[in-house]
Amino acid sequence: MGIANTLIIRGLKVTARAGIRVAAVIAAYMLVAGHGLTPAGVLRAAEAAWPHAMAFAVLGLALDLAFRTDRALWRYVSIVDIGPLVRNSVLSAFIFLAFNFFLERGASLPRTTLLILPVLDIVMTLALVLVRRIAHDKDALRSLVPFLGKQDDRSPLILVGRMDRADTFLRDLSRSEDDYRPAGIVTESAGAAARELRGVKVLAGVQQAADMLEELAERGAEPAIVFLDDSISPAEFGVERLGHLRTGGVKLLRTPSLVEVGGAGDDGAMREFQLEELLARPPVRLDDAPLRALVAGRRVLVTGAGGSIGSEICRQVASLGCGHLAMVDNSEFGLFKIDQEIGDRWPTLSRREYLYDVRNKALLNDCFEDVRPDVVFHAAALKHVPLMERHPCESVLTNVVGTWNVAEAANAAGVKHMVFISTDKAVDPPNVMGATKRLAEAVVRAQQTSAGNTRFSVVRFGNVLGSAGSVVPTFRAQIERGGPVTVTHPDIERYFMTIPEAVQLVLHATAHSARQTDGPLGVFVLDMGKPVKIMDLARQLIELSGKTPGRDIEIEVTGLRPGEKLFEELVDSSEVSEMCGQSLMCVTDRIQGARMTEQTVHKLERVARQGDDAATRTLIFETLAKVRAVSSEEMSAAVLPMRRA
Template identity: 45%
Template structure:
């Protein structure tokens, strides 16, 4: 700290000395040798007054908060302000004391430019000298610069190049820039040429390969490039040329130095979604959450815990965390106790299957907003344990929904899945039944439904959630492979956990305004589906390895209940846009509440008694699209079913 103060004092003395000599120097530049005919007392008085004024002005404008080593446009702006004030005050004083009879009127203009040059030039010379010293130091140390190609020609690229030029701890050599648009092609940035646009990436790499310097060893993506839809193509192009993709390192990392210059931040798998992240109207979400009592089921799970994190930041009156898993609940509770120690919070061990327990919790906490994220979500496990899936996903949702009605909750949000569309497995069918129950409640007349709005949000796979494919691939990579894929053609929709939860919160806010009237369901726009085998290849390449050579990919065959592709909409539920980017509305067919309540009671009996055959039969009748091969039954909505039922549902 004392060393820093000493340096700032030296800089201050330097600047004050420049200010002292600037007045007589400006006068000399104006009149030349004629300066000898001017009264020395006037010159000395003016120079002294200006020195004092400048010292105050320089300190006031913070010229010594900046570091000369990193002098920038901001520093030049501060210098200009300080010099302008100093020169202006001086000549006001001279005008009132001497009426400026003895001084040429152009002198203040000359002095302004002269002092700007003295202050700004000294900083520039110092910076250039330090940069050259750094370069020589790198040569002496035998530091080898790693050649990189930047993708994107914006401000981040400029900052990266500038930092690499002035620090011995950043041994990167930017050999060229590929722009996302044509505006900067043919120009250069700190001496680095903008070679071409991104659509000519392959051609640009071929030219570089023929160059003396050869191909760069990394393609480094700036922030704008990370949001580009063709990023997956760049991974393949880079691999074809023996290169790998990386994200732009943080400037702080560059200054502190990297232990391995090749380990620039790797491109995260969420960067390969091929679409920009959805935007959230946080002000409206804050208005919905702030000052209200919020309850979250499944609070320890991937989605539930992220809901807890984001909702806690919006200032709820209290937060109730419900989960059947002791450790998961403990983990998120401890995290919240550290981040939001003053937030009233209650962590409750409870299973949504247990209607008595859920009713007790709701009666005690009196929540105003409920997010229902508790569910069994792993397709193979639920396929082998269908009764458990129904008890949690379907009947658990019924228990929570009825508890919301009884407690007068304002909004209940059900987290659903794309597997509920044309379900080919018990997990998808169980979630479709959960959707149907909430839809039926939402379409009841106000005097029967009560104050509760039932909002359902449907989305696909979440990157990084427990049991998802990305953590599985990471574990398999750490073990040396192979990466296992069930089918070469299998595709899935993906989004990040944070993005999914933000859109869930936005959907909840929109649901308060009657957007879901008629039983409509929110569907998150997941972009384009991703082939799982491509995801496996990309993860291998982003680890610096080669698919099929360093790490194999093994096709194991589809698992029970697994579909080749998922759908976000049923053929009979065309999507409708909403006012929020990333959110759409679907209008699935709705079942009469009295009917579904009766059938759920029967389904509960079969699931409780673990009568698997009966449970599967009831599921297939309720959801005609789901037909287990061993169950041959007629749908409740077949042609010979009562007309009222057929008109009400037409198949769920």
């Protein structure tokens, strides 16, 4: 049925073009011969010129088929499509003129007719195409609305971004079902202010856009603003102003990322900003070609697939075209949720979920044997600092023993590359969580030097905005309850980036390491930008909620929690680093510490399984001191005393 419709439409186009050519020849003859625009004059011109009209129509048809101009979609026609139409008209006229003079020296058709002919043909063709385009373009139709006495009741929308992106967006918007009318454009392009693009005024800047949005909101027009790219970020509007706009009913929108569009032909509908996205720094944009080379067509396995980082890794490798995706997690709900999402958005992607725990070595080996992955991302971990201070045995079993099991299984299954997701809390760690993650790094380093062909990498980064149990969702819940927002120390700082940006950098680090096949273990640290004061973050979140810190919502300082540091670092005092790529640092040890052996891991596991928290905690830091090549006294001095709640 689809092919039949296509052939019918192409037939109608060819017929319309042939009719225009016939009419053009007759009209040109009428103009030159001086026949009046009367039925009798038209008939006389048709009788005299019809052989030439039919010949010109057949010639034009042949050129249309030869150059495939009949395949153009007239309802989406642009300047690029008009070029071939004009070319065919001029070429048809030239060939027709040449044959006419060659056969009869132009005796039966005045020469002036042959000069007027291509002009009429082009004008009439463009008129027909324009009518078809206008019929499909809502903005073009609405430009006639004032004369019909109707009113445009759609919600006003301000566009923010480069002019080329705005032009593309306006074209798409005119053909979409979105209930928005463009009301203004904010761009960084010099000299664009006070001009118009497709009938939409270019505003003088951020201030004028904010004033217009506030005025529209006061009139009850339900306005919105959409950020098309990163040329102008929401931060340039100011956190307090964004908060007032949000509470005033202004929707803060953005266009979807490539990962969000997915592989199932999802629409490009605009998304509302999450609070954490409005807090983030402008994201780093990296070339995705190395990422596609890393995972396209490959079998990928992700542990901790139901978590914040693991689920985003699943999304991004799916969008990059992996051949098969295996998702491992011990959380039934988390695994169900990401499996359902991947299935909905990438329905043709081969995938399998495994409700396994990385502590279970036997099940993990069965999983790897079944999947035979090419690339493994190990994101499964216990990560909450205060909780791990109270449960050091659990932290060892998941973070250390679990990592050993995954690395062993990867080596046994012949995995090409395994990536361990670490944390800035593994740097000079004073707490159990950071210490066990640092031991897990040492486990991966040990596996790199053991027998096997697997390439291992460690990627270390700080906090991610909006991850499960992190500070932003906690603050948001406190604000919704009316406060207070609790901060543990007025000077405490942390590094932050969004989850998609963190995962993108993880993939880039992996691609970089994969290219260094004969080098040492790749330990990478992501450039997290400048650290952020948690107190400032709390104030910004309160302002983004349209409230005033200290008046509407109080901020309460509660004191540092067990194992918590004032400042996080990305590189250990026993390490050195150097830039090795965009937003990536390579880290190496100053002094070679003790190697994590199977016996060391088994000793930690044995003590942890006995449930002796005190003995486990002591063994964690004794082992860590040997791994970092520092004295036990130095480690003890670095460790904060454990306080019970």
